Amino acid sequence: MSYLLVVDIGSSQIKAVIAEISDNGRIVTRGLGSARSGGLKQGVVIEIDSVVEALKRAVYAANQMAGTKLSDPLVSVGGSHLVGQDISATVMLNHREVTDVLVTQAMEQVQIQAQMPDREILSVIPRSFTLDEQTGLRSPQGMSGNQLLAHVHVITGASYVIQNLKKCLKLAGLEAAVLVPSALAVSQLVSADERELGVCVADIGMGTTDIMVVTEGSPVWMQVVPMGGELLTHDLAIALKTPLGDAEHLKVQYGYAHTTFAPPDQTAQVKKIADRPAEDIRLQQLTAFIQPRIEEFAEILGERLRLSGRFEKASTGIVLCGGTAALPGISQVFESVLQYPCRVLKQAHQGGLDGLLQDPANAVVAGLLAYGRDQEVRPQPHWLGAQGSMFNRVRHWIQGNF
Ligand SMILES: Nc1ncnc2c1ncn2[C@@H]1O[C@H](COP(=O)(O)OP(=O)(O)OP(=O)(O)O)[C@@H](O)[C@H]1O
Ligand SMILES: [Mg+2]
Structure with a gap:
């Protein structure tokens, strides 16, 4: 069993939710907090102090209600500065077997290709792999071939927007946050x-x-x-x-x-x-x-x-x-x-989120819970998140928060 803190930084409200994730993956909401901020416009921070205040209030209220002291949330990022793009990268195998190391090499190659001045990589999501003529592979590990092609969706954001957001999170005592694009969170619910x-x-x-x-x-x-x-x-x-x-x-x-x-x-x-x-x-x-x-x-x-x-x-x-x-x-x-x-969207295919989804404005927090839960249930190799291993983070959540 673990606890998960998620925060949606919306233009109208900052919402924090704490949920208990049981060993079989059931999500039970334990704490809710929200605060109006006024410091955001179209999903982007325009006034740091009021965003920091609202973040503190929302997270404090959720922790109080849940009886927890969590400070390492999954946090939504929005705004029209976000861009999603498909990138493919090749690794030559020379008839070797595909291993985790080679897949990681391909993903690192993708991240190098995705780097652009003044932009930060937020999510690196593998879509499929092509091994020589075989297309649409989900996990090529263990198969042999000559050339591995990784097809990946990469979401980036404008550096100045991300830096301001990270500054707010740090000042609110939430510097261990992992950023997740809002649309990616919501897409977990269908x-x-x-x-x-x-x-x-x-x-x-x-x-x-x-x-x-x-x-x-x-x-x-x-x-x-x-x-x-x-x-x-x-x-x-x-x-x-x-x-x-x-x-x-x-x-x-x-x-x-x-x-x-x-x-x-x-x-x-x-x-x-x-x-x-x-x-x-x-x-x-x-x-x-x-x-x-x-x-x-x-x-x-x-x-x-x-x-x-x-x-x-x-x-x-x-x-x-x-x-x-x-x-x-x-x-x-x-x-x-x-x-x-x-x-x-009124119901999620994951159990435990329908209560939150009675209000469609809660879709992002519900989606973040589903995203965090799935990362824990199905641990992913480190290249999945540009910000480090989610799985290790989840272990921290379990060990470090009480
Ligand atoms: N019952 C309702 N009917 C119509 N509009 C509503 C209703 N309830 C909320 N809204 C509108 O929904 C908006 C807030 O939605 P939401 O909480 O999803 O936005 P946000 O996440 O804060 O903003 P953004 O994602 O744009 O940064 C407001 O414009 C509000 O007026
Ligand atoms: Mg929103």
Whole structure:
């Protein structure tokens, strides 16, 4: 049994969750903490002090509730500075047998190829291997051949953004953190069949939408687009001449993704800017200001997928999550715009996460728990994470935290 601390650094909130991972891999949530920060914009730190404060508060609350003192979390990274790219590297075998050492050599070669000025490697995820003419191998170890080709997905981030994030974590006493791209975390929550046959996950948060396409069990494409729920709130505030806080409340309490879902006979009260008298608005009218933006989000997602050439890889459909996916009717709007199957993530194929996923804004913390759990259950060789052996870290979690 071990305990795992995960932290989602989102633009609207920093969330910390502590879960107990039983020996058979069951996840039981033991501690929750959250704090608003205001120090982030579109997933990127813009004010260190307030992010540090919020990190401390969220992690402290989760530790208090769980009765733990964990300080080595898995932490999400977001923002449109993240880039995912496919890289292949070759190792000559000269008819030797493939060993862990040779596979490691191939992965090191990949990391050398992925290095770029002003960028940091965050994740190195092997997709498959080709041994001479044999393609699509998952574990080539023990097989013989002449030439081994490793196909790998590498996610990098802008160095200055990563450095600022690491600085915040250090000042909050969390310097042992391992960074995981948000989309990679969320992609752990869809079913094994979806991951194998192909799926797109889209986490629509407050400032960003993190998109990832996974097929044959591994990521093939990732992009973070600067669009999210704050645009809907701005649209409402301008259209209704109401303060931003009230627009946010109206959207969350009374908003729908499409006017056909809004009850025709209900109204909500709108406070006005500059002490003007409040007015009532029909929910259908309110939703009429939200719907075009949701349709635009769907169009942009479709356009990005088409431009990437990976739309057809997401053959089982699109899975939506993130706080904005809580808007009733959003999957139907996406489905109608994209003419493609879409659903909102409400359950995970791993046990123990459905409680968290009642709120789609918890997808990243749930995904981080699944990611951390799987690294422990299926220990991976050291080249899987650019930041050192996850398995050794997990052993630390087990040994060092009580
Ligand atoms: N019921 C709801 N209906 C509509 N929007 C909602 C609802 N609940 C939350 N939201 C919106 O979801 C957004 C927050 O979602 P989330 O917590 O996923 O974002 P984040 O992770 O903090 O931000 P980001 O990922 O962009 O950095 C806010 O814009 C909020 O208004
Ligand atoms: Mg988020």
